[in-house]
Amino acid sequence: xxxxxxxxxxxxxxxxxxxxxxxxxxxxxxxxxxxxxxxxxxxxxxxxxxxxxxxxxxxxxxxxxxxxxxxxxxxxxxxxxxxxxxxxxxxxxxxxxxxxxxxxxxxxxxxxxxxxxxxxxxxxxxxxxxxxxxxxxxxxxxxxxxxxxxxxxxxxxxxxxxxxxxxxxxxxxxxxxxxxxxxxxxxxxxxxxxxxxxxxxxxxxxxxxxxxxxxxxxxxxxxxxxxxxxxxxxxxxxxxxx
Numbered sequence: 194x195x196x197x198x199x200x201x202x203x204x205x206x207x208x209x210x211x212x213x214x215x216x217x218x219x220x221x222x223x224x225x226x227x228x229x230x231x232x233x234x235x236x237x238x239x240x241x242x243x244x245x246x247x248x249x250x251x252x253x254x255x256x257x258x259x260x261x262x263x264x265x266x267x268x269x270x271x272x273x274x275x276x277x278x279x280x281x282x283x284x285x286x287x288x289x290x291x292x293x294x295x296x297x298x299x300x301x302x303x304x305x306x307x308x309x310x311x312x313x314x315x316x317x318x319x320x321x322x323x324x325x326x327x328x329x330x331x332x333x334x335x336x337x338x339x340x341x342x343x344x345x346x347x348x349x350x351x352x353x354x355x356x357x358x359x360x361x362x363x364x365x366x367x368x369x370x371x372x373x374x375x376x377x378x379x380x381x382x383x384x385x386x387x388x389x390x391x392x393x394x395x396x397x398x399x400x401x402x403x404x405x406x407x408x409x410x411x412x413x414x415x416x417x418x419x420x421x422x423x424x425x426x427x428x429x430x431x432x433x434x435x
Contacts, residue, residue, distance in 0.1 A: 210233065211233040211234075211236045211237070211238065211316050212229065212230055212233035212234075214260060214262050214316055215229055215232065215233045215236070215260065215316065215318075216229060216233075217286070218260055218286065218288055219286075219340065220288050220291060220337070220340065221260075221288075223327075223333060223336040223337055223340060224326055224327075224333055225333075228326050228333075232318060232322060232323060232326065235318075235319060235322060236316050236317060236318045236319070237316070237317050238262070238314060238315070238316060238317075239314070239315045239316075239317050240312075240313075240314050241264075241309045241312070241313045241314070241315065242309070242312055243264075243309055243310070243311045243312050243313075244308065244309060244310075245308060245309050245313075246306070246307070246308040247259075247266075247307040247308060247309075248305070248306055248307045249306050250269065250271050250303075250304060250305065250306040251303055251304075252303075252306075253290070253302045253303065253305050253306070253307060254299065254302065254303075255290050255293050255294045255298075255299055255302045255320050256319070256320060256321075257290065257317045257318060257319060257320060258288060258289060258290035258291040258294060258317075258318050258320045258323065259288070259289040259290060259307075259315040259316065259317060259318070260286075260287075260288050260289075260315065260316040260318065261283060261284060261285050261286065261287050261288075261289070261313065261314075261315060262285065262314040262315065262316055263285065263312070263313060263314040264284075264285070264309060264310065264311045264312050264313030264314060265282055265283060265284045265285075265309070265310040265311055265313060266282075266283045266284075266287070266289060266307060266308070266309055266310065266313060266315070267280060267281070267282055267283075267307070267308050267309070267310050268280070268281045268282075268283065268289065268305055268306070268307055269305065269306040269307075269308075270304055270305050270306075271304045271305075271306075272304075273304065282310060289307070290302070290320060291318075291320065291323060291324075292341075294320035294321070294323070294324045295324050295327065295328075295337070358395070358397040358398070358401035358402075358405065359401070359404070359405040359408065359433070360433065360434055360435070361395040361396060361397055362391065362395045362397060362401070362402055362405035362406070363405065363409070363430055363431075363433045363434035364395075364434040365391065365394050365395045366382065366406075366409075366415075366422075366424075366430060366434075367427070367430050367431050367434050369382045369386075370382050370424050370427060370430070371383060379423075380423075380424040380427040381418060381421055381422065381423045381424055382421045382422040382424070383420075383421045384420045384421050385420065385421055385422045388402050388403045388406070389402075391406070406422075409430065409433070413425060413426075414426045414429050414430055414433075415430070
């Protein structure tokens, strides 16, 4: 019996056992039902308060992976080369840590920190048990490879859509920019449209418009000059619209 199973309580969430939620997880659904039931029997619920830390950076060893049942979880990742911290938010239905376990990436895991955004309920699954359920069965592994390949294609498609949306925004911004007659090298937008107005002008979503503007601010191509926008590198803005 695993350490997790030894600690198992009778806790349920919304009167549902672990299997109810594992059965709705896309990765878990790749396994035969009897395997899902066995893993559910060995898994436990864990309730956490908002802001509670599961692991600080350097502590996560991938012994457990986590299925989020309620609330959300924040992953902080320290880039090995730059030390820059990147943050990813995960929510209900996300499975955290399994991908690192199946790829045997403990070194990457050691650069991760995990904490809750708000009150959160997790199902704690012994990673080795879940990994073996795939590695030890050819059909299961084929299904998993196909699943991750499809996920990769979907993410690439989203990136392409995001790139097209950004180009639309930059085209509109370049069109709104005015050249200062007294200083031909200075370009600005006297009054910036609000994100919703900009989104409507560009035919993109509010989020896509906001992200495109944030990008040129981060890259120092433009800076806020309320109520407008100062274009510090107009040529680069035009290049980004092509």
